[in-house]
Amino acid sequence: MPETVVITGSSAGVGRATARLYAERGANVVLVARGRAGLEAAAQEVESLGGHPLVHLADTADAHQVETAAEAAERSFGPIDVWINCAFTGVFAPFDEITADEYERATQVTYLGFVNGTRAALKRMLPRDRGTVVQVGSALGERAIPLQSAYCGAKHAINGFTSSLRTELLHRGSNVHVTVAQLPGVNTPQFSWVHSRLPRHPQPVPPVYQPEVAARGVVYAADHPRRKQYYVGATTVATVWANRLAPALLDRYLARTGFDSQQTDRRPPSDESNLFAPVDETKGSDHGAHGVFDDMAHGRSFQAALSRHPAAAASALTAGIATAAAAVLTRRARTATAHRA
Template sequence: MQIQLKPINQQVVAVVGASSGIGRNAALQFANRGAKVVVAARSQPGLESLVEEIQKMGGEATAVVADVTVFEQVKAIADRAVEQYGRLDTWVHNAAVELYAAFEVTTPEEFKRVIDVNLMGQVYGAMAALPHLKREGRGALIHVTSIEARRSLPLQSAYAASKHGVDGFLESLRVELMHEKLPISVTNIMPASINTPLFNKARTKLGVKPMGVPPVYQPSLVAKAIVEAAERPKRDVVVGDAGKAILAAQRISPSAVDAYMVRTAFSGQRTNEPKSETAPDNLYEPIQGYDKIEGDFSEQARSWSF
């Protein structure tokens, strides 16, 4: 079945996890293309500054403060879109938290919290959005995961498990919608290492501030892929050629990727900047000062990808 999605300038788009990084850039790109945007996150200051930025460029935006681990708060995002703009056309779910720690020093509570935000939050998002997309007769569910939806890295067991879970959930949902002949596209956006404030906000037990395994890419590349998927249906989108290389190698020889990870992924995720595990993080509450698009790796981040 061919799915025809509306042009961006005719859409109402909800972006969840919009206060910083990829989500913030995506909201700006949608607004710049003429979409009406509902932005959601836990950080009220981040949302307020984003709405102001969108309105200054002549766009329309509404903010909803929400914690994605609470279904009623997620449902309120979709409901607000319909109340404010009459409908919902695209749901972009990007909210995530990160924990850098060896599995043996990860607590049950920490592991569960990552699953609750990164997996159950995405599930709640789809549950909240689907009734509105069905009523509209078409639409797009766009879920941002990671290349770790297909290939896990060490020191990120909870994060990798959550992203694998989203991938499995989306595959099942996509086929159910196809079976019902509903013109709703389901897209999994899988970024490689992206230069966002995630690394500043993550809880770390590595003794240093973490970083993404190089090469690192700019958030604008992922945001561009999200906006494209809202207009032209796509199934899976890997952003970052290094991510594509890893996933290709994973299909050929997982054990070779294991060996590569042993050599590169432990040192590759560490900066030289000391950071205590008691330093502020956003695992349970938002932290201030990081409501921006780019992180600390702009000098080395690529704004292009093959």
């Protein structure tokens, strides 16, 4: 039987790219988001790739709407095997320029949307004692940066919530799994529709990866959920370790570079944002998986590929150590020969 997978935020970006990968497997893909145009285009892609789509309009900040989406999924396809929380929204601005309503809305979607999705999934998975929940996280959930306090706060909260839930599942000996895929900067449409008060067009912190790179990491996490979390992209790993080893130094570095590195030289996008309503609904257009940064985005990640193939990673590490050891021994031999001469 094909897998049944629910993906929130699947009308664009990483969620959209993830839906395509599951479609190639012939999975039942339940597409959940607010924007009808993006969802319908995603459904056409899923069907053309061999999957079985179900479109469900829902705002993940509303627990009742998420529960209704879960009911529709199981009514159409049977038990949910994988639930992927990916929907989010944000605000690009210094904290003191963000209104209370804007901050609350970003938190409701980006944090409580994950809580609502996880609750709906566990309601069905726990009685059956099987299933996997994947939280699509971010390096910014490990190390916060300026201008994205609402998003960073929500991603940190997801990590804490998921760690607490994981211990509860371990306590009861459950075979339901929950894991996190921590992503780097990704070229998604959000940077053209995010709520922004910046003087220039927002951009992901370089280096930037294509959504397909992130999607492969998300699917791998769903297939191998026993690990606590997966890091996608070398910059994600570097960010985590830099924050652990030298957080004060990183604070000063981000204070100096974090404003400019998140803006292009272009004018900001239109005043229309997806914070309170989906852009594809108001404009009636589909935005796809990619944003406007194709020219600078990487389609591959060596680190992510190695993390999906631990045997290859171990071989590469062993080869690297052997090469380094051989180099040291060669230098020592040459030095000894020179001394004898």
